[in-house]
Amino acid sequence: MIKTKNISKVFLIGKKQEKELRAVDDLTLEVMKGEVFGFLGPNGAGKTTTVRILTGLIRPTEGTAQVAGYELGRDDTNIRRNVGILTEAPGMYERLTAEKNLTIFANLYDVPDVQKAVNKYLSMMGLWERRLDSVGSYSKGMRQKLALARALIHEPQILFLDEPTSGLDPEASKTVRDFIEELKSEGRTIFMTTHNLDEAERLCDRVGIFQQKLLTLDSPSNLRDQMFGRRVVFHLQTMEPAWVDLVAGIAGAGNVEVVDNKLVVSLKNPEESNPVIIRALVTAGAQVQFVGVIRHSLEQIYLEMVGSGDRGQA
Amino acid sequence: MKHVRTIIDKEWSEVFKNRWVISTMTLLPMLFVAMPLVMLYMTTSSLPVDLPAESAGLPAGFTEVCAGLTAGECTQIYLLNQFMLLFMLMPLMIPTTIAAYSIVGEKTTRSLEPLLATPITTVELLAGKGLAAVIPGVLISYAAFGIFVIGSLLLGLSTAVINYILSPIWLLGILVLGPILSVIATIVAIYISSRVSDPRVAEQLSGMVIIPLMLVMFAVLAGKLVININFMLIAIVICALLAFGMLRLGTVIFDRENILTKWK
Ligand SMILES: Nc1ncnc2c1ncn2[C@@H]1O[C@H](COP(=O)(O)OP(=O)(O)OP(=O)(O)O)[C@@H](O)[C@H]1O
Ligand SMILES: [Mg+2]
Numbered sequence: 416m417i418k419t420k421n422i423s424k425v426f427l428i429g430k431k432q433e434k435e436l437r438a439v440d441d442l443t444l445e446v447m448k449g450e451v452f453g454f455l456g457p458n459g460a461g462k463t464t465t466v467r468i469l470t471g472l473i474r475p476t477e478g479t480a481q482v483a484g485y486e487l488g489r490d491d492t493n494i495r496r497n498v499g500i501l502t503e504a505p506g507m508y509e510r511l512t513a514e515k516n517l518t519i520f521a522n523l524y525d526v527p528d529v530q531k532a533v534n535k536y537l538s539m540m541g542l543w544e545r546r547l548d549s550v551g552s553y554s555k556g557m558r559q560k561l562a563l564a565r566a567l568i569h570e571p572q573i574l575f576l577d578e579p580t581s582g583l584d585p586e587a588s589k590t591v592r593d594f595i596e597e598l599k600s601e602g603r604t605i606f607m608t609t610h611n612l613d614e615a616e617r618l619c620d621r622v623g624i625f626q627q628k629l630l631t632l633d634s635p636s637n638l639r640d641q642m643f644g645r646r647v648v649f650h651l652q653t654m655e656p657a658w659v660d661l662v663a664g665i666a667g668a669g670n671v672e673v674v675d676n677k678l679v680v681s682l683k684n685p686e687e688s689n690p691v692i693i694r695a696l697v698t699a700g701a702q703v704q705f706v707g708v709i710r711h712s713l714e715q716i717y718l719e720m721v722g723s724g725d726r727g728q729a
Numbered sequence: 730m731k732h733v734r735t736i737i738d739k740e741w742s743e744v745f746k747n748r749w750v751i752s753t754m755t756l757l758p759m760l761f762v763a764m765p766l767v768m769l770y771m772t773t774s775s776l777p778v779d780l781p782a783e784s785a786g787l788p789a790g791f792t793e794v795c796a797g798l799t800a801g802e803c804t805q806i807y808l809l810n811q812f813m814l815l816f817m818l819m820p821l822m823i824p825t826t827i828a829a830y831s832i833v834g835e836k837t838t839r840s841l842e843p844l845l846a847t848p849i850t851t852v853e854l855l856a857g858k859g860l861a862a863v864i865p866g867v868l869i870s871y872a873a874f875g876i877f878v879i880g881s882l883l884l885g886l887s888t889a890v891i892n893y894i895l896s897p898i899w900l901l902g903i904l905v906l907g908p909i910l911s912v913i914a915t916i917v918a919i920y921i922s923s924r925v926s927d928p929r930v931a932e933q934l935s936g937m938v939i940i941p942l943m944l945v946m947f948a949v950l951a952g953k954l955v956i957n958i959n960f961m962l963i964a965i966v967i968c969a970l971l972a973f974g975m976l977r978l979g980t981v982i983f984d985r986e987n988i989l990t991k992w993k
Contacts, residue, residue, distance in 0.1 A: 426990075470846050473986045495848040502846070506839030508739065510746045522735040523847040565843060 416573055416604040417446040417469060422478035424464050438464040440628045442478070446621075448572075451595065451605045453619035455612065457721055460626045462608040463503050466575050469606070470500045483573055496524070499571035503578055505562035509551035513542055513561050516550055517568055524569035536564035556587035563594065574598065576607040580614060592618060616713040624720045631720055639711045644669060644681040646709040647689060651676050652702035661699055662692055679709070732849045736857025737864070744827055744861075753826060754865065758819050758873040765812040766880045772805050773886060802889045809893065810956055814946045816877075816903055819870040820911040821939050824862035828918035829935035831858040832988060833928050845985050852980050859915050866911040874903045901961050909968045914938045916975045923988040 424439040438461040446452040454462050467473045469482055471491035480487040483497035507516050514533060521529040537546045540560040545553070550561065559579070566574060579595065580588040588611075595618055598605060609615050615622050616635045623632040631638060639645075651658070654676050662680055663671045667688040669681035682688045685708065693703055744750050795803035835841035844854075881894055893899070918935035925931045948954035 467842075467989075472842065472845055472989055492848045492850065495846060498846075500843065500846045502839070502842045504839045505843060506835070506841070508743060508840060509838060510743050511739075515742060519735055519739045520843070520847065523732055523844075523849050525731070525848065562843075 416448045416450075416484075417444075417452075417480070417482050417606060419444055419469070419480040420478055422465070422468060422475045422480055424461070424468060424473070425476045437627065439468070439475070442625075442629055444623060444629060444632060446604060446606055448604055449599070449602045450620045451599050451607065451618050453615035453622035454606060454608045454625055455610075455615055455622055455717060456608075456625040462625060463577055465625070466500070466577050466606070466608065470498055470575055471495055496569070497571055498573045498575065499566035499569065500575045501562055501566045501577060501579055505558070505565070507550040507553075507558060507561060510549055512547050512549055513537065513553070514546040516561065517564060520565050521568045526569050532568050532570075536568055540564045556583050559583060559587070559591065563591065567598075571603070573604045573606065576605060578608055578610065580609065580611060588614070612713045612717055622713070624717060626721055635713050635716075638713070638716050644683065645685050646679055646681050647685050647692075648705075648707045648709060649678040649680065649692065649696065649703060650705040650707070651678065651696070652704055654678075655699075655701070658696060658699060658701055661695055665692055665695060668692070732853040733857040733860065736849070736854060737861045740827065740831065740858060740861035741865075750826060754823055754869060757822065758869050761815040761819060762873050762877045762880065764815065765809060765877065766884065768808055768812070769805060769881060769886060769890075770884055772801070772808065773884060798889050799887075802887050805886070805890050806893045809890070811946070811949050813899060813902060813956060814942065814949065816870060816874055817907060817910060817942055818939060819873060820866045820907040821914045821942060822866075822936075823869055824866035824911050824915040825918045825935040825938060826932070827865065828858065828862035828915045829922050829931040830928050831862065831919055832922040833925055833931045834922075836926065836988075837928060842989060845989055851983055851985060855919065855980065855983060858919055859912070862915045862918070863908070863911045866914070867908045870903065870907050870911075874899075898956065898958050898961050901958075901965060902956075906961065906965050906968060909965065909972050910942075912972045913968060913975065916972070916979055920979065920983075923983065924991070 420443050422439055422442040423437065426436045426438055428434050428436050440461075442465065454465065456462050464473070468475050469480060469487070471482075471487060471494050474488060482494045485491075485493045485497070487494065508519070511519075514537065517533045517536060518529055521532050526532045534543075537543045540563065542557060542561060542564070545557065550558065553561065559582075563579070566576075576595070580591050583591065592614060595605060595607070599618075607615075607619070619635065621632060621634050622638070624630045633641065649662075654673060659671050659673060659678065662668055662678055665688060667683050669683070671681075672679040680688075680692065689706060693706065696703055795806065798806070832841070835844060849857075878894060881891060914935075917938050918931070921934045922931045925934070945954065949956060954960070
């Protein structure tokens with residue numbers, strides 16, 4: 416659905432446009448149909464710039480991309496028809512009503528039955544009662560819902576969401592997240608940026624951690640395994656130093672640490688190694704009370720990646 | 730065409746929700762109509778009507794216009810000749826108030842990006858924004874001229890003066906040159922609007938399109954220039970060429986990325 420090859424974007428900045436700022440560097444990625452893809456990265460990483468490139472709003476300095484099967488730069492109008500975008504700061508026509516705002520965009524997107532689409536999304540977003548109020552009187556949450564409705568009014572196959580839940584209260588965020596789940600179940604492809612890692616972990620099939628360059632890209636659980644291996648904790652009633660060597664000698668076991676009465680073992684394949692370790696421990700006379708797995712949050716992975724990432728800007 | 734209509738509808742829905750814009754757009758034309766009417770009314774009752782035109786002491790270039798007319802009629806026509814420029818001012822000023830805001834306004838409210846993400850073409854967008862400004866300018870100046878004609882008929886002016894008001898110079902000026910000037914003013918204002926980052930700056934800079942007209946006005950007032958049919962025809966040709974060139978250039982240099990990302 417989205418396929419980029421060596422995309423870069425250089426902005427010219429400074430009073431005389433004399434300085435170069437490389438916002439996106441050599442980005443190659445592919446997002447599959449029906450996938451929710453999370454694009455993560457610190458402030459100024461180039462996420463919004465990437466979204467703008469892929470929606471045909473700005474041209475990449477180098478590289479090529481296909482979006483919805485169309486070649487970026489050659490078939491932008493078709494890309495725009497098939498793509499919905501929730502921009503980072505979605506502005507509305509404040510003096511106009513919510514209904515009018517949606518009607519304008521439905522017309523610009525050549526929606527066949529404008530009134531039907533407008534009504535559908537107004538009620539879906541819970542804005543029906545307030546549809547005739549001017550958007551100037553809307554709260555941030557209502558605006559965000561209206562902006563989502565606007566991004567969806569033409570039933571795009573691909574949706575770009577730039578920080579869809581930023582600035583929303585927990586309840587409104589949840590509404591938006593549930594809505595994204597629903598879109599996902601309809602088989603739409605979603606490319607979202609977010610600073611909420613918990614959200615990314617819950618919603619996204621795969622995440623890319625990005626800072627000018629793509630640092631890593633995989634499903635949240637694979638990223639966890641890759642970076643930290645998988646670690647298992649064995650809670651024992653008492654601890655004997657000899658058991659540490661015993662466990663460390665078992666095939667597939669990596670680093671073994673002792674924390675109080677617990678053995679923390681890195682394992683490549685816990686499904687295979689756990690029974691062996693438990694049998695060995697029990698044979699050696701240990702009382703195994705619990706066995707648990709340590710889960711690293713996406714946040715830890717993110718901080719690790721971004722911390723070590725190259726922060727320097729050209 | 731549907732996209733263009735949608736943009737026009739959107740612009741008007743926003744603009745005409747603003748009472749201040751409506752009042753500036755209607756008050757000024759009313760004033761511009763009232764001024765020459767008051768002048769005609771006062772001169773009709775006070776000027777001697779039986780003297781020959783040469784005795785009115787008008788600029789040399791003008792007296793030939795008055796061949797066979799009385800001094801009173803000739804003075805009225807001379808004054809009308811100058812007031813005509815007020816009617817040319819309207820199609821310049823009304824569109825700029827709308828067009829100056831059209832792009833930078835959407836920039837400041839952050840609605841430009843979603844708008845540019847729609848499948849509307851750049852030409853459609855510019856046409857919509859442009860027509861939304863030109864149409865009210867033309868309609869209001871036509872209406873103002875209509876009211877002026879009715880008013881002067883009601884004043885019971887002499888046939889010569891009425892004939893002058895309905896002469897080709899005026900009709901060409903109001904009906905043809907007016908819309909061309911509207912187009913030029915609108916293109917200038919939209920161009921400025923897409924380059925600046927502050928609506929007030931856009932409005933002030935765009936307001937400067939009236940300067941060339943002001944120069945003409947001073948030349949007429951100083952008696953250095955008489956607006957006759959030749960002058961009008963030349964003005965129409967030059968302005969039409971200018972408008973056409975600007976339209977062509979505008980669609981070439983107007984670029985989605987630049988208006989979205991360049992913040993001066
Ligand atoms: N129009 C522009 N002109 C010049 N530089 C720009 C422009 N737009 C973005 N940049 C620069 O590109 C870099 C990436 O910006 P971008 O907005 O893409 O970051 P982001 O990842 O979306 O950040 P955030 O999380 O804060 O939204 C920044 O250094 C920014 O200053
Ligand atoms: Mg951003």
